[in-house]
Amino acid sequence: MKSVHIYLLGFLLMMPGVLQAQLFERPIILEGVKMISPRGEVLEDLMITIRRGRIAGISQSGDAPMMSKKIAADGLFVTSGLVDHASVLTLPLGGEGAADHWSWDAFDRYDKEAILSVLATGVTRVHLVPVRSGGISGRSCWVSLEPAGENAASSGQFGVLMEEEAALCIDLASGSPVARMRSYAAILDQFSAAKDRRDALESYDEDLEEYLEELKKWIEEKAEEGDEESSDESAEKDEKKDGEEEEENKGPEKPVRPGDDEPSDILLKVVAHQLPVLITARKSADLINACELIQKFELDAIIHGADEAALVMDHLNELENVSFILDNPANALSASGPGVIDGKPRRSADLISVMEENDLDWVIGSGGSGAGLWRMTRKMAGSEAALSSAQTTNLRGEKTRRDWVSPGMRHLVLWSGNPASDAAARPEKILINGLVVWQRPAGTREGRF
Numbered sequence: 001m002k003s004v005h006i007y008l009l010g011f012l013l014m015m016p017g018v019l020q021a022q023l024f025e026r027p028i029i030l031e032g033v034k035m036i037s038p039r040g041e042v043l044e045d046l047m048i049t050i051r052r053g054r055i056a057g058i059s060q061s062g063d064a065p066m067m068s069k070k071i072a073a074d075g076l077f078v079t080s081g082l083v084d085h086a087s088v089l090t091l092p093l094g095g096e097g098a099a100d101h102w103s104w105d106a107f108d109r110y111d112k113e114a115i116l117s118v119l120a121t122g123v124t125r126v127h128l129v130p131v132r133s134g135g136i137s138g139r140s141c142w143v144s145l146e147p148a149g150e151n152a153a154s155s156g157q158f159g160v161l162m163e164e165e166a167a168l169c170i171d172l173a174s175g176s177p178v179a180r181m182r183s184y185a186a187i188l189d190q191f192s193a194a195k196d197r198r199d200a201l202e203s204y205d206e207d208l209e210e211y212l213e214e215l216k217k218w219i220e221e222k223a224e225e226g227d228e229e230s231s232d233e234s235a236e237k238d239e240k241k242d243g244e245e246e247e248e249n250k251g252p253e254k255p256v257r258p259g260d261d262e263p264s265d266i267l268l269k270v271v272a273h274q275l276p277v278l279i280t281a282r283k284s285a286d287l288i289n290a291c292e293l294i295q296k297f298e299l300d301a302i303i304h305g306a307d308e309a310a311l312v313m314d315h316l317n318e319l320e321n322v323s324f325i326l327d328n329p330a331n332a333l334s335a336s337g338p339g340v341i342d343g344k345p346r347r348s349a350d351l352i353s354v355m356e357e358n359d360l361d362w363v364i365g366s367g368g369s370g371a372g373l374w375r376m377t378r379k380m381a382g383s384e385a386a387l388s389s390a391q392t393t394n395l396r397g398e399k400t401r402r403d404w405v406s407p408g409m410r411h412l413v414l415w416s417g418n419p420a421s422d423a424a425a426r427p428e429k430i431l432i433n434g435l436v437v438w439q440r441p442a443g444t445r446e447g448r449f
Helices: 002-013 020-024 112-119 178-229 229-241 243-249 262-271 284-297 308-314 351-357 373-381 383-389
Strands: 026-036 042-051 054-059 067-070 077-080 082-087 123-128 134-148 157-172 279-283 300-306 323-327 361-363 413-414 427-432 434-439
Touching: 020 042, 026 229, 082 361, 112 123, 112 134, 112 434, 123 413, 134 427, 134 434, 157 262, 178 262, 178 284, 178 413, 262 427, 279 284, 284 300, 284 308, 308 351, 323 351, 361 373, 361 383
Parallel strands: 026 067, 026 077, 082 123, 157 279, 279 300, 300 323, 323 361
Antiparallel strands: 026 042, 042 054, 077 413, 123 134, 134 157, 413 427, 427 434
16 A cells, blocks of 8 residues: 555656645644634634635644744734725726726726735725716726736736626715706616616517518518419519519518617616615715615615715615615714704714614725725724624625634734734734735834724
């Protein structure tokens, strides 16, 4: 048996390429790390083994694999990479939008300074939301902020596309009240036109089937007429005018298919529940418009912002399967000003509690570059809810949103302290696919927030 093993090993050594690379690939080891369990317990002195970029094992005892590569992590807390559910990182703001616009096309993967500043706060994945000047903005996508390109380590590029189409984004929150009303009216017209296009396409399919049947019948009739035609009939036919003969020989008219219209086709995907919509709406009037749009076209929707949700909760509770992405209000809460009623801000100071009381699902997004996501998340949600919300790529924010460190994971953050309880905790290292893509420079306070 021993000779068989030696033979197999020799055979593997002779094989080129991927197999040899896998055979001799060095596992990555994080020793002495701490971790928060799903029950909220702090587990200490753990060893995490990473193979081929993903966690292969987590244990509190055991020897490191032979020829493993160790990354200094003793005493650091480990979590999965944080997630920004509403990011505009490197995206242009304002201007015209359309359904066929795509946030990935606008993402600047060479803006190393901006991307590293976000990585330094523990954010490794972003949901890129195009922001335009009202109306339909475009389609969002999920991006992993890891080095990219053929030679990722030295290419200078960051960002790998994780999910091509996450949602169609609609902005009901930009501009003056009159501008927002016009945007809403234009959106209604666009969705109505898309439904008309769908009806026209369905009619075309039916008309095409009828046309093919009529064409077949007409060909058969013409063949029979040709067999039965006599010489006298031929002479009579010669006396007819060319126009009359052409009219008699004319077959059934083929229906015309509606022309290509990519923006309309994308809206049809939304109406058919193949793509959700993400509607940015903050003020009560805009939230009511969002509710009407969702109900009128039976949309699969996520509402972003919802600053004044507490004022229109009766409307929101009528919706089915709606969820929310919450962020900081655009203007600071104050005791006076246009956003205040009877001395109280229109936006709830504890919006998450409002969501929880009404059994509504939520996650948190920065609404900006994401550099301050963790600080804002802790402020809005508290430690436990913040940590679970910030570690899932599920935009829906269902109650099973926890995404604790587990085998198969490839995005990891090593913290100086417990991020669930220590406000001063900050990232020390960021690992993606087993590579350290960012680490806090020695002797600096970079990454503290």
